[in-house]
Each structure stands twice: as structure tokens, then as C-alpha cells.
Amino acid sequence: MVKVYVNGVEVEVPPGVPIIEAVEKAGYRVPVLCYLNDFFSEATCRLCVVLVNGRVVPACKFPVSDGAKIVTESRELDTYRRMNFQLLLSTHRIKCWSCLRKTSCSLLDLSKQLNLGEFPVCSECPLTGDDCLVAKGEPCLGPLTAAGCSAECTRNGVPCLGCRGYIEDPELWRDSMRDLYEKHGVDGEKLEAAAKFFWSFLPGELKKIISEVSRDK
């Protein structure tokens, strides 16, 4: 057994195990995504980074060594985790409204853990397929509103009015959202009217998309 210190807490673990086991034993958590215990530990997502004696290493792969001082939370680590998570999101085309994994999505969980509001209300909305309000032609703003409200309105059949504000990075959802509205033939003018209710100023990008939707119709 080797002794390591996780955020100052002393724990004993068998030699050679990955740091994450020591961290969990000490009662701390680090965000993980690609790591699947005993099945996949290639350390590719770099979200579980921790500091070991001042060096940035992935907790899921890096083995413990005797007397190692492990830090799981710091400003620096937080920056790297957020940065890497955002990089991951930048290649992820959000389509929560039609995603099968929406009820068990590690990305969503992580986004909540890291407090990054980059997902739409659809990720929390139980309505899918033909039940989806957009599919019914309603001007629902769910696909472009930041999640976190448990989708109370749409659960009860009321189209989302966007009271929580829009998602900040339009790069993430612009294409898929336009496809969605166009596919179901949602009225652009109605959409714009709905959006004006809470968003006294529409950011240029949103305005453009909404007007494109209404023009195409």
C-alpha cells in the first residue's frame, strides 16, 4: 500500500492504481467523461486533470506514487477543465430534441457539474417525436433557451417563452436549430414575437436566424 495526500487528506491505496481511485477513496470527485473503469482508460478527454506534485496529469490513467500530493480543485485546473469541455462542445452539434441519450447524457451531467449553461431546454423536456411542440408547429423557443428550469412549461404543453435567456454560443446550435424550425414549418413571425416577450434585445445572430426562418416560409 502507498500513502498519498488528496487535498491534504491522507489515504492508503494499492500501488499502481490510477489516481482517481485515491481521489474517490478520499471522498472527492473529479469530472470524468472518457474513462470507463476497467474497460477504457486512454486518458483522451483530459477533463479529469489533477495536480500531482505540481504537474498536470489525468487522474484516470496516471498511477499513484508514494507520498504524492494530489490537488483536485484549483483555479488553474478549473480553467483547463472548462476549456477542454468547451472544446469538446465546439465539435458537438446539439440536437437534444431528437437525441436518444438525452435521459442519460454524460455531457449534460458534466455541463451541470462545471456550471456551463450551454444546453437547450430540450435537453430537459420529456416531449419527443410527434409530441414535441415544435413538431406540432408551435413557436417553442426551447431549442435556443438555456436549460435549468426542468422544462416546466413544455411539460405542461405550453411553448417555451425563453424566460431563462438564450444560449450564449450560437455556433453550437445554429445549423441544427434552423433545420428543426424549417423542417416543421414553424412560423417565423410567431417565433420572433415569442422571442420578443423576454429578450428585449435580440442578439444579431438570433435575429438573423429567425428572420431567415420566416423568409424561407
Next chain:
Amino acid sequence: MYRGRLNPREVVGEVVSKYGCDRGRLVQILQEIQKTFRYLPRESLEEVSEKLGVSLSEVLNVATFYHQFRLEPVGRYIIYVCFGTACYLRGASEVYEAIRRSAGLSNGRSTTEDGLLTVEKARCFGCCSLAPVAMVLSSDGSERYVHGKLTPQAGRRLVFNYRSKARE
């Protein structure tokens, strides 16, 4: 040697029996196949995957990862324009453009329609002192020429020379 009419599956059989069904020899096996066909035909990759008991995706992973392997047929001569640092700073991109233009290549194509020339960017050949450099290889690997201190004009001449050489 160039044996264009051979059956890829047979060739793979020969090569694999030479190296043995060893997963660790995958790169060498692919190199050998490429030597025969000048590129890696899809069928040959399938055969390799079967023979070695490795999934096709893994074979493709290796075949697409390394620069040497190509999945498309190539021209008789391949002109590699070096894009190393020294070559880049001394104007390799202008030479490359000139060569592509005079070879009549556009829209991301790298092989001319007559199948004589292929123009590609390459990593450093280690002839930085002669920057910008182009290396010309015949597709069967038997001929190798290096041209240094190129200019766009010299690049155009290069295309002309090798095109007429390829026609012979």
C-alpha cells in the same frame, strides 16, 4: 515493380506469408502492398484484415494515419513539394501553386486527369539548405530526383519535363 493486373487478394496472400500473420508487421505489410500496386486497393485492405484477424477499421486506422499510404491511385510521377519551415519561408507555397496550376490541377485534386502526375505537399526532406525543394518519385519507387532552389518558373519547367518523361 508494377503489377497492375494482379489480383489484390493473391498479392496480399504472398505478402502475408512472407511476413507471417503478425499484427506487429501491419505497417510493413501495407508498405509491401503499396509497392506492388502504388496504392492500397480497398480489396487488399479487406484481405489484410481477414488474414491478420484485425478489424478493417483498425487496418484503415493505420492506412490513413501514416503519410506514406494512399488509398487512391497515383500518377506515374509524384511531385512532392516540401513544406518544411525553411522551404515555406523561402516561398514553397508559391512554387506549389505554380506547379499545380501548370499541371492543371484544381478543386483539391492531386492527380492529373491523364494519370501522369500527382502533386502533393510533403514534410521536410532534410534538404533545407536548398529550400524550396521538391522531390520527384516514380510511382514504382525506382526513380528518385530531388530539385532544389525552386522558383515558380522552375516549378512549371518541372511539370513539363516530368510530363513528357511520363509519356515515354
Next chain:
Amino acid sequence: MLTQTSLNRILYGSRGFRIRVPISSCTLAAGAGEVYRKVIKVVEEHGVDAEVYRVGCTGLCFMDPWIELAREGLPPAIYGNVKTEQIEHIIKNYSEGDLSEATAVRFKTGSGGPPALEEVDFWRYQVRYVSRNCGLVDPESIYDYIETGGYLGLKKALYMKQEEVIEVIKTSGLRGRGGAGFPTWLKWKIAYEQKNDVKYVICNGDEGDPGAFMNRLLAESDPHRVLEGLIIAGYAVGATRGIIFVRAEKPLMADRLEKAVEDARKLGFLGKNILSSNFNFDVEVYRSAGAFVCGEETALIAAIEGRSRPRQRPPYPATHGLWGRPTVINNVETLAHVATIFQTGVEEFVKHGTEKSRGTKMFCVTGAVKRTGVYEVPIGTKIKTLVFDLAGGSIEGRKVKAVQIGGPSGGCIPAELMDLEMDYESLQSYGAIMGSGGLVVIDDSNCMVDVAKFFTSFTLAESCGKCLPCRVGMRHLSDLLERLTSGEASLEDIEVAQELGESIARSSLCALGGTAPNPILSTLRYFKDEYVEHVVNRRCPAKVCAKLVKYSVDPALCRGCTQCARVCQVGAISGSPGEVHRINYDICIKCGQCLIACPFGAIKKV
């Protein structure tokens, strides 16, 4: 050590007259092939009793192709930049004792005449330690190598115990010449202490850094030295098999090494019971299919195993390497140093270098300098010695702006810091790395943002795609630099680049990702004003970034030849023959073809 008799035999050959023609990748590109054929023809036609002798390259690339004439009684004379039509004349004059046209002579016998090598700038600051045989001996002849003291080091090593061999390297203080400068003895010791019946030693000859070619030069000019070092390393750690990893882009290097292995096997330096020492060892040359990331240890091992992509370290290759066995991976130059240390003794090696890093290092100086080439200097030599004294400084009318050291993983050191003494630590603290030792000199005609863009697109293309920061982060950095060079970025983007670069560097999986942002971080550190200029004034000071420059016709020089109008693909240039032409900026796509086409230099970038 080389005795005078051996030296004479090597210099003049058995017939007393040797004509050296360098045959290596770079000299061949410069036309050494034709020179070689011509020399043979002249010698045959004129009945000159001389032996035409193929050697490797000296590293003095700026005078390629060169030939060296050495006849007993005359100082061996080197002729640089020879043309085939001069050869007859040169051989005739030299035979008659007229050396006046030579660039330099190896040593002087009298006063006057061309300068000796010790007197010329490009030679006298050098300490030719590992590169001593380059350009002197036939790389394909094992006997010539033995004549220069070759395989004597191996013999010495085999008389010692394994620990003693490691101890010798420890006292020498040799550090890895491939980049990070890890102590060689420590790597060996860890592998030596592993209890395993199969161990491997690998010679890393991947050398993917654009701008670095000392390993190719060394292995092409003196392959046996590298091989001898590898055998000694194999003996020290108790390995049974060695692998020389060479990339496919360097075929001649692989051919020469293969020939060396074959010859060494024939003479019993490889195989079973080497020199009756009970040590069994064999070497195989492995031709890599070429990927930059293979320079990284774990990726190199993966490549040999027929896979791709690096993995997280630890475990380090010294404990779990090729096929899970203890593996030592050493750079070509490191192994050549090992062989030379055993041949000449440690004292000779430790004479040079700094306290922390002993010995010499080969540096490739390329880019905007007068004398590009490979120079071997003691570690701790000032950058300016290399750039100005050895390489002759910038090309006429230009000013050296920065030196890029260490390839795509390295950084740019500005001209103000030319006094910096180059060793592993000092370079790191200034944001560059020693890397394999490639120096690319950048002058004021190059834009630093463009340089950063070049390296970023290089590493982006070479990223294996395994870990997230390198795969996606480099894409963002590359896009960002693309925006910067087209004048579409904001000042905020520069901050983002800095933050993102630091994050990638710290959180990537392997050394490639860990050093990939170095070019952008170091240019941001020393040349932020250029970045700001691109953003604020939308101007590229060096007039490189295509979207920020404008082409215009100088009416004083234009003769109306219509060349430019003909090459313009979008028809932006108008004017009838004999008249000054005009460029319509609304249509111009700034492809720059007109500038290349104009025979009078009338088209200028503004």
C-alpha cells in the same frame, strides 16, 4: 584515435590521389550526381591516376556540390559550388599544384594560397566531435570506418561490465540530443535494472522536425558510428535486439544504415557472441511510414507494433516499452556520441559544453542566412555565433528578426536575445526548446503571425487526434490565426489564443500537444506588437499575409507587356499592350500571380 598514418591513408587513399565527391540526399539535390559522373569521366579520359571516392556530406550545404582533391604532397583542397564544366579545369590545375581556385584547404603546407579550414569562419567556431568523419570517409565502407578508430569503442565497452559502461556515460554527463535532454545513463540504468529476458534498444531516427536534418546527415555520412553506439547501448542494458527507426521520406539514410548493419554482421560486430564476449545482439532497420508524432517515444513504439498514436506516460518505455518489454530509445546523435565517447575517452568529451550539459551539439542553420548548413558547436554557444559567425548572418539588405529554434515544438527567440547561450535550460526559460537543434533564421521579410500560423497548421495536421486539447484546441488556434492573418480578429482573440495555448500545453497527453502551442505563445511573448498591428490597423508589417496586402503597378517600371493580365484568373488587370496596366481592386483576389509573372518587377505589394 586517428593516427597520422591512418589519416593519410584515409585522406589520400591507396593510390595517393583521392577525389572526394559527396553523395547524400542534399548534395544530390544540388547536383552532385552529375558532378560525380563528370569527375569519373574526366579521370578516365585524361588518365589521371586518382580514385574517385564517394563520401557523405560535411554539412556545409551552402557550397553544395563540392569536391575535395587530395594528392600526397599537396594540401587537400575543397572546391565549393562546382559546376560540371569547371571540373576538368579544376583537376588539371590541382594536379599541377595550382590551388588558387579552392575555397579552402584542409591544412596548410606553406604560406599563401587558399585559407585553411581552421581559418575560415564557417569552420573555426566548430568543434567537430561526432561529425568528425562526415565528408571524410566512405559511409558505405566499414573498413574505412575501422581505419578511423571505429568499433574500437565497442571493443572497449565489451571488456567492461555493464554497470561500468553505464558509469562511463554517467561521468561523461551525456544528455539526450533529441530534445528534452534527459540524462542518457539514467535511461539505461532504469532499463538495465529491469528483470526481463527480452529488452530492446531503439535508435530514434524519425527526425520529423522541418528544419532539422543533422540526424539524416550523420546517418548518411557515418552510419557505422550510430550503429556502434546502438550496440554499446544494447550491451549496457542487456538487450538482445536493436531497432533503427527511420522515416520513409529519408530513403538514402535507411539504405546506408541497412548496408552498415549488413557489413557489421559480416565482420562479427553483430550477431551471436560478438567479439567473443558472449553478447548476442542483432539490429533491424525499420522504415516508418511517416508521421511527425512518431518522434514521440510511445508513438514510435506504437508504430513499430503496427499501431498508431502515443499513450499516456508513465509507465515509461524504460520499464514498459516495445511489446511491454523494457526499451531504451535514444536519438541518432546521442548514440553517435556514445560511440565517440568510448572511442576517444570521456576526457575529450567533457572538454566542451557547460556545467550542466557537456559536449557538443549539431545545429542546422537554415532560412534567411548566407551559409546554411549543419554546424557542430559546444553546448552553451551563443546564438549569434551560430547565426552570424558560422552561418554568415542575413542575406544582403535584410535584417535578422528572430530565430526559430526546435521546430514546430520550439519557439522564436527575438534578435535582441542573440547573446543567449544555448543549452537545454536557458532555451526553455525563453520559451523555445533545444529540440533536435534546428535553427530557422527569420528575417524582416517574414511575418511572425504567419510563421505561427505555419507551425500551428503543421501540428494541427500532424496531431494524431487522440486527446481532446490537441485535436480540437489546435483547430481553434489555427482558425484564430487564419482570422488574424486576414484581419478579421479582435484584440480579445489574442487573449483567447494565449489562454487556449496555455491550456493545450498543460493538459495534452503527449509531448506533441504539450509543445504544439509554443510557436504561437513565444511569438505572442516577443512580437505581440505584430499581432496587434494585424488587428488594429489591419496591416501586415512584413507584407506577407495575402489578405492584408494590396498589389499595385508601378507606372515607371511597367512596359505594358500584358503578362500580368494574362495570368490574372479573375481578369482584374486591364490595359492594352504597351500601356501601363491597372489593377481593379474590386475584383482582385490577391493571389499574387501577377507579381510572379511580371518580368520587370513593376508589380509591388503595398
